[in-house]
Amino acid sequence: MVKLTVVGCSPAWPNPGGAHSGYLLEHDGGRLLVDCGPGVLARLRREENWPRIDAIVITHFHLDHCGDLVAWLWGHLHVVNGDAPAPALWLPPSGRADLANLASRFEEVFPVHEYADGEPFEAAGFEVTAERVLHYELLAFGFRASANGSVLAYSGDSGPSDALPRLAEDADLFVCEATLLAPNPEGGTRGHLASDEAVEAFEAAGAKRLLITHRPRERPLDSTLEQAHDGMELEVK
Numbered sequence: 001m002v003k004l005t006v007v008g009c010s011p012a013w014p015n016p017g018g019a020h021s022g023y024l025l026e027h028d029g030g031r032l033l034v035d036c037g038p039g040v041l042a043r044l045r046r047e048e049n050w051p052r053i054d055a056i057v058i059t060h061f062h063l064d065h066c067g068d069l070v071a072w073l074w075g076h077l078h079v080v081n082g083d084a085p086a087p088a089l090w091l092p093p094s095g096r097a098d099l100a101n102l103a104s105r106f107e108e109v110f111p112v113h114e115y116a117d118g119e120p121f122e123a124a125g126f127e128v129t130a131e132r133v134l135h136y137e138l139l140a141f142g143f144r145a146s147a148n149g150s151v152l153a154y155s156g157d158s159g160p161s162d163a164l165p166r167l168a169e170d171a172d173l174f175v176c177e178a179t180l181l182a183p184n185p186e187g188g189t190r191g192h193l194a195s196d197e198a199v200e201a202f203e204a205a206g207a208k209r210l211l212i213t214h215r216p217r218e219r220p221l222d223s224t225l226e227q228a229h230d231g232m233e234l235e236v237k
């Protein structure tokens, strides 16, 4: 069985009381954290003094998806005395440089890796494949993660793109962003989806279950759609 806990699911600004992006995937003792935005580490610390996480995978270097890596680093440098090993960090291609822009000492503490577009890698006992998605001009990825025959797909932050139905093809669960009220309010290169577009990608993928995320409180969702909330736990099957 694979279990998903939505640690945080706010968009670029926090929903009231909310944490930013962080999704904990667990199976057979392997623990994989997908994205690590502000508020995620504090939430995890409510459950255990310092979280024992095997690997963290980051979709892109917008603050709401990676900001708590800095807090995680400071914790390891100052208070974590070997009781929780530092998780492996899996970053986008060229992510080492982005990481160094956040703080200088990451590689003293964490095993750091860069994944490659479309090439499966193993993290926390999951097979993970990253695929580039459309997020303005930024290098950004969605993930497909599988273990024990269960498959979860995650859009990260993405505009409409053929990558989404590929990532989520026949997945048991598709966690897909729907940040916008209408498809393209800002014009220009797309960076996010409206909920109808998330549904379109889900249907094109033939996935089993759609969970909408990264949704601002100010933009209520059609009640027929299932929406992530902080603390939500579900089985991926």
Ligand SMILES: [Zn+2]
Pocket: 011, 012, 021, 062, 064, 065, 157, 214
């Ligand atoms: Zn975001």
Ligand SMILES: [Zn+2]
Pocket: 060, 062, 135, 157
């Ligand atoms: Zn973003």
